[in-house]
Amino acid sequence: MSARLPRSFYDRPAHEVAPDLLGRDLVRLEGSTVLRARIVETEAYDEGDPASHSHRGRTERNSSMFGPPGHLYVYLSYGIHWCANVVTGPVGNGSAVLIRGAVPLEGLAVMASRRGRGRARDLCSGPGKVCSSFAIEGSLDGMDLLRNDAGLRLEVGKTVALQAIRKGTRVGISRARDTLWRFSVDPERVTGSST
DNA sequence: TCCCCGATTAACT
DNA sequence: GTTAATCGGGGAG
Numbered sequence: 001m002s003a004r005l006p007r008s009f010y011d012r013p014a015h016e017v018a019p020d021l022l023g024r025d026l027v028r029l030e031g032s033t034v035l036r037a038r039i040v041e042t043e044a045y046d047e048g049d050p051a052s053h054s055h056r057g058r059t060e061r062n063s064s065m066f067g068p069p070g071h072l073y074v075y076l077s078y079g080i081h082w083c084a085n086v087v088t089g090p091v092g093n094g095s096a097v098l099i100r101g102a103v104p105l106e107g108l109a110v111m112a113s114r115r116g117r118g119r120a121r122d123l124c125s126g127p128g129k130v131c132s133s134f135a136i137e138g139s140l141d142g143m144d145l146l147r148n149d150a151g152l153r154l155e156v157g158k159t160v161a162l163q164a165i166r167k168g169t170r171v172g173i174s175r176a177r178d179t180l181w182r183f184s185v186d187p188e189r190v191t192g193s194s195t
Numbered sequence: 196t197c198c199c200c201g202a203t204t205a206a207c208t
Numbered sequence: 209g210t211t212a213a214t215c216g217g218g219g220a221g
Contacts, residue, residue: 043202051202053217061217078203079215085202098202117205128203172202 002156007146010069014044014088014095019167019183021086023160023190026102028134029151034106035134037124038157038190041101043170044181045085047094051176054094064142065094072152074131074141081128082137086145086154100127100171103187157190164189 028035045052053062064073073085085096102124111133112118143149
């Protein structure tokens with residue numbers, strides 16, 4: 001178990017936090033059970049960004065994005081799937097980083113039972129799947145990652161070398177196609193033995 | 196008030 | 209590779 005990321009980690013622009021989240025561990029403590037997955041894909045969203053929920057200002061749904069850094073922003077996608085974001089920047093700034101993908105490290109059996117299918121590489125390979133495996137849903141919107149709410153936290157994990165990070169266009173959006181705020185890393189580079 | 200469509204996933208052909 | 213499922217947000221009227 002590594003150290004939890006401090007509040008200051010999140011109090012930066014989303015496009016700086018997003019690549020820095022690669023290799024970090026999403027952890028949920030559920031009694032004696034530990035769920036752990038290492039983040040391998042993220043996307044940044046902020047107020048000046050036409051593709052962001054916060055672009056048209058604060059609403060009831062996106063209010064968490066404007067709250068303190070280090071909290072969670074959870075929303076329902078396509079009426080079916082929950083997606084989890086980490087709120088970044090100071091209070092009043094509507095920015096966050098979407099956790100798009102991770103590699104499961106602990107608690108695989110629990111994740112598989114929640115997902116109804118068992119292949120390890122499919123457990124957290126998408127924003128909706130991460131939430132499904134970790135049982136993250138709307139009631140956790142706005143929770144603080146630094147207060148053990150719901151046993152959820154982010155830990156330091158294994159830092160990824162800057163040159164190993166891939167930048168690209170974000171997935172599933174039609175606006176701001178020229179903003180390269182999707183960050184990912186080869187799963188081997190965060191879980192395999194370092195080279 | 197109505198209507199369109201999305202920061203997705205899984206089951207198809 | 210293609211498409212149905214499914215529903216709330218928010219822009220348009």
